[in-house]
Each structure stands twice: as structure tokens, then as C-alpha cells.
Amino acid sequence: MPSKKALVRRPGPRLAEGLVTHVERTEVDLARATEQWEAYVEALRTHGWETIEVDPADDCPDAVFVEDAVVMYKNVALIARPGAESRRAETAGVEEVVASLGCSVNWVWEPGTLEGGDVLKIGDTIYVGRGGRTNAAGLQQLRAAFEPLGARVVAVPVSKVLHLKSAVTALPDGTVVGHIPLMDTPSLFGRFLHVPEESGSHVVLLGGDKLLMAAGAPKTAELFKELGYTPVVVDISEFERLEGCVTCLSVRLRDLYA
Numbered sequence: 001m002p003s004k005k006a007l008v009r010r011p012g013p014r015l016a017e018g019l020v021t022h023v024e025r026t027e028v029d030l031a032r033a034t035e036q037w038e039a040y041v042e043a044l045r046t047h048g049w050e051t052i053e054v055d056p057a058d059d060c061p062d063a064v065f066v067e068d069a070v071v072m073y074k075n076v077a078l079i080a081r082p083g084a085e086s087r088r089a090e091t092a093g094v095e096e097v098v099a100s101l102g103c104s105v106n107w108v109w110e111p112g113t114l115e116g117g118d119v120l121k122i123g124d125t126i127y128v129g130r131g132g133r134t135n136a137a138g139l140q141q142l143r144a145a146f147e148p149l150g151a152r153v154v155a156v157p158v159s160k161v162l163h164l165k166s167a168v169t170a171l172p173d174g175t176v177v178g179h180i181p182l183m184d185t186p187s188l189f190g191r192f193l194h195v196p197e198e199s200g201s202h203v204v205l206l207g208g209d210k211l212l213m214a215a216g217a218p219k220t221a222e223l224f225k226e227l228g229y230t231p232v233v234v235d236i237s238e239f240e241r242l243e244g245c246v247t248c249l250s251v252r253l254r255d256l257y258a
């Protein structure tokens, strides 16, 4: 039965120490980030999502980017093993919540590494970025967990951005949207639409024609409007300083069994 729950995790006191890899470090304003996070959560709620707060992991500066800790497919949660060692302690709290929601739980094991930001699901096709945070063993373990359940896993090289979903996400009709300069191999995606801004590549499907997007992509929002979608815009500029995007601040649970 379709469910509309979303995991979120409040920004912790050490947010400003979060990792940066492909961007220069700039100062993060924690108070402003917290306001932006609250508005993000409110946007999910306004569009019918019941939000569930995962317990804080205050020693982990990047814990707010909760999508990296788990990958959901059907009722199965694959607990990630972050490629960034400083993020490994984030997964325990997420595991507890998905187990309490009745998910079947599976894990990525050493030597595998995998972060949820590298996983883009479009129906039963699961694109997995092989890049700085997800290695070949992690990818293979995801295949072993999900292919027997009916998924088709497509590996995608990622070298220019942090995660696959820093470069591409998908519209409700399955069209992949991305900003070509950030992509290694646009030709891997069957139906692809280039968008004019980097953060225009990031959409969270809220249901129906509603697309949650960052305020930093006004031209892309216009393009999506012309295609019949309704952008729901949130300012996440403090998270963008740490290479975060709208997708990484939540995990939507759409196929809970219970």
C-alpha cells in the first residue's frame, strides 16, 4: 500500500564542520540553516508527507543529510556504509527507525561503501553512482539486495560531483533531469532533459505535479512550469555550502508494508 512518510533529521550543533569536497568551504550559519530546515520540513508536511524525525547524531556534522544513511526499495531498507568515515555513525539511528516502521533491514558490509545520495530510483530501475563515496563492492551489494526483488541496477560513473543525485534526479514521468557539465555520461539515461542550473538538477517528487526544488534554480523552475509542473521552492542555501541539496534532507518511504 502506498505510504507517505518521510524521514528527516534536525541539523546538529556541529553542522558548520560538515564535509566539503567539490566546493570551497564557506561559513555556515547554524541558526539560518535550522530555519531553512524547518521550512523544508513544513513544505513536506504541507504536501501530505508525515515527517518522522530520526534521533539526532550530534557528533556527526553531516547527519542532517539523512538520505545518505539508507536506501529504500519496496519494503526493504539497505543501511548504507558511508564512504566518508566521519559519517559512519549516522546510520544507527536511521536503522532503528526503519526497523520500527516494519521494514526488512539489510546492510552494506566492509569493504563495500555506499551512500544514499548515489542512488536514483525510477520505478524498478535503480541507477547507482560509482564515485567518491560508493565503491564497486557497495554497488555489487546493492545489486545483490535488490535485484532478486525485481530491480534492475544500472551503474553510473560519477567523478565531477559528490553523489549521482548531485547531478541528476527524475521527473514524475521518469525523465532524468541533469546539468550536463556535471555529468560524466549523459548518454546512459534513456530520456534525458538538460536543465540550465546546477541545483535545477535536484527535484523531490511531492506527489502529483509538485516538485520540491531549491530557490537557487529560478530558470529551471520556469522551465518545469512550462512543462506543466508546479515547483515548490525552498531556500536551502546554508546546506548548499556543504554540498547538500533538496534530495538529501529527507528519505521518502512510499512502500511501507505495514
Ligand SMILES: NC(=O)NCCC[C@H](N)C(=O)O
Residues within 6 Å of the ligand: 018, 019, 020, 021, 062, 065, 067, 068, 084, 087, 116, 117, 118, 162, 163, 165, 166, 242, 243, 244, 245, 247, 248
Ligand atoms: N545526498 C547528498 O547530496 N548529500 C550531501 C552530503 C553533504 C555532506 N557535506 C557530505 O559531504 O557528505
